[in-house]
Amino acid sequence: MAAVQAVLQRCNPSLMEPGGNPEPDGAEAAGVVVFLTDRRRIQKVLWRQLFALDSMMSLLEGLQSAQQLLTESCPPHPEGGARARWKALKVERMSMVEETETLLRSLQDKIQQIHKRRDKLTNLVQHLHSKKQHHQKLERSLHQAQMSLRSYNGQLAQLRVEAGTVLGQLIGWERFRNExxxxxxxxxxxxxxxxxxxxxxxxxxxxxxxxxxxxxxxxxxxxxxxxxxxxxxxxxxxxxxxxxxxxxxxxxxxxxxxxxxxxxxxxxxQAWLLSEIQVLRSSFAIDWRSDQRLLVYLKTASLVCHLQVEEGYPSVGRVRLLSVRRDGKHVNMSGLKPPPSVLSLTSWLVFLCSSPLI
The missing domain is CATH 3.30.457 (Copper Amine Oxidase; Chain A, domain 1)
Known part of the structure; x- marks a missing residue:
């Protein structure tokens, strides 16, 4: 009941005057408290809206034109009082939390690195110990090898003498065999x-x-x-x-x-073909490309003929005129018809040399 009176005293002191209405009962007082609480919440919303409206009206009164409203930057948000200090403390707390978490992660990484280095050092010590044992075994093996080497050197000297005698005999036999x-x-x-x-x-x-x-x-x-x-x-x-x-x-x-x-x-x-080419070299400017079985005949400085010699020539294969080029350009060979007797490579060269069509 004392709390209800305190709320009534704060919100509407006239209700607490002696000449007023009789003191309400508990249910009525609770209903009044709820009503006053809702009313205060509504008033706070209205006060905030009025404050925002007043700020907007003050801003509009100070403007010279509508273009200034579009270009002018927003006014800074007022900060101060307990809310500003609370926000500052909140930011400071978040910063300290992040810093603490960073330090914890760094400390955890360092601890892991220490564990890794300790394991690595342990492995190195074990490896060094095994290397030392292996070195001792190698020293014993080296000593035994040196003793065996001295024994083998004597045997090798004796074998060299015997090998010299045998080598002389082999050289004589090899010379006779080669001859x-x-x-x-x-x-x-x-x-x-x-x-x-x-x-x-x-x-x-x-x-x-x-x-x-x-x-x-x-x-x-x-x-x-x-x-x-x-x-x-x-x-x-x-x-x-x-x-x-x-x-x-x-x-x-x-x-x-x-x-x-x-x-x-x-x-x-290839005796026939090669011999024929050797004879033709003395009479014609030719070049034989054996890998392509192609004969290149240079009739003049600008006229070049290409002849293809098939496999099995002269018994089975035949000679075909592939192309005629003048200054690197193809010449029309439609009117170039050799007689049926032109079958051999020599006949072809004689025909091409005497033909007035090219």
Whole structure:
């Protein structure tokens, strides 16, 4: 009841005067307290609205134009009193909490680093101990190896003397074997040794010729055989005659004899074509590209003809005119019709040389 009187005294002192209405009972007093509390809450809202309206009216009275309202910055929010101090304390508390959390995280990281370093140090000590034991074992093994090495040095000296005697015998037998092998090889596979050094052999392949007197004479093929330390060899053509050697240009030294036979067989297989090309070189400006089986005929300084020689020429394959170019541009070959007798490479070159169409 005293609390109700205090509220009534604060809100409406006239209710507490003696000449007024009789003192209300508890239920009525409680209802009055609720009413006054709601009324005070409504008044506070109205006071805030009136304060905001008064501030807006004061701001509008001080403006010169509507454009000034759009361009002028908002007035600062008034801060002061207990609310400002409470906000400042709240900000300070949040800052201290964040700082404390940061310090705790940093302390936790340092503790983890200390644990890691301690574990690492323990592992290093164990590793050092194992290294020390391994070093002691190596020292014992080294001592035993030195003792064995002294024993082996004596045996090695004795073996060197014996090996020198055996090596002399082997050199003599190898020289005799090479001489006999050279004679046999020269007579059987038509290979003649022209020069020899420690790492290179120069040989001449002498192909057999046909008994046909009309066949072309095929020149000998000179090759350079380069020997390496890893028991392998490399072939290199010493002169101009073109021959396809890609499959036998490299190999093991023990396969040299067989590869020379294959080279000779390949060279003889192309005997007709290569011999014909060798004869044509003396009469025509030609270039033979063996990898493409293409013959390039330079009729004049600006006119170039390309002839394709098919596999199996002259018995099976034939010669085709691929293109004619003048100053790098293609020439129309529709009117260029050779007679049926033009079948061989020589006939083609004679026809192209004498044709007035190109």
């Amino acid at each position: 006999q092998l050279l004679l046999i090889t020269e007579n059987i596979i038509h290979v003649r040794l022209l020069a020899i050094s420690q790492s290179e052999l120069i040989v001449e392949l002498r192909p057999w010729f046909s008994s046909d007197p009309t066949s072309y004479e095929l020149k000998s093929l000179k090759l350079s055989v380069n020997l390496s330390d890893d028991e392998r060899f490399t072939l290199e053509v010493k002169e101009v005659p073109a021959v396809l050697l890609e499959d036998w240009m490299k190999g093991r030294r023990v396969e040299l004899s067989c590869d020379l036979q294959e080279v000779l067989k390949c060279y003889v297989a």
